[in-house]
Amino acid sequence: MSQPAIDISDTSAYQPRAAWFDGLVDCGPASIKLSLIESDPAKPIAPATIEKARALIEATGEKLAQTKHRGAGFAILHQGQEGLWLLLHWWIEGDIATQMLWRSKLSGEPHFIPAEPLLMACVWELGIIDFERRAWMETAMSGKPISDYLTRTMPRGTV
Template sequence: MPASWAATARIKRKKMLIPLYTPRHFRGLSTWHISGWRIKAYGISAHASEKDQFLQPELITAARSFVEANLSRMEVTPHYSAGFVVLHHGSSAKTLLTQWWVNECVCMQFAAQSDYSGQPSFSFTKSDLMACAHELVAIGFERRAWISTVMSGRPMEAYLESWLPHGLY
């Protein structure tokens, strides 16, 4: 490791608490049809119960608008016009992960966040954010769905009809 990187790492190192894992509510929102793309949208909520409104409609609308406004990032890759998003109203931010399938078995991603409170306004993350432990549940399911459908010779429709069941994860 370069000396300058090691020095930077020591400067930024601090004691961080690790919270206990608490399952969160997951729900498939819908398939978004945007300019020929089919994007499966998942929601995760740190706060909703089965009886509560799951995610605020304006949060879902803002997420879809952000994906649509940034479709050009996806269009420049050789793609299958299929992917998924994970919209997570977590305990400290609103996160939007947009993934799409390219080159047979590669999943591309861009990540955006909005402040925890107030009206949602997504912008690209300034760090190398991949996903939190909760978001990896949906990503892991989508990986398995891609392999068991498209990569097993089944039609794209089979993949698009495969959803992580609603529930606590």
């Protein structure tokens, strides 16, 4: 049985986006490394948007505490072209990364709501996820303290 042709003519070409580490955020018993992605450097992420994201991460601490967490994780605040995305990951036993994902409209005051459950990450967010995977393997999974993982941060660059 042949698959129907998929029209990808509306798919835009890949353009690198600015990305960098913003700081640590307390999330209950864990420290979360927050990194940012901007699709348009002429429209930087508003400080109020970053603060809303930090507050949501902090408010998730109780849920994180109910898991067999390793005390660390990472988050990505992505100001894309069609919306704001907030991804929160934390490491649990077995070196598994959990995930919570929210979205918000670009216009107006940010209001993050849970994203559709089938979504995982876009191509730009996967760049940071790959960085965090490698950082975890090279620190926590190599017998080094979690504090070493937390100091391994995304350098300013592009994804």
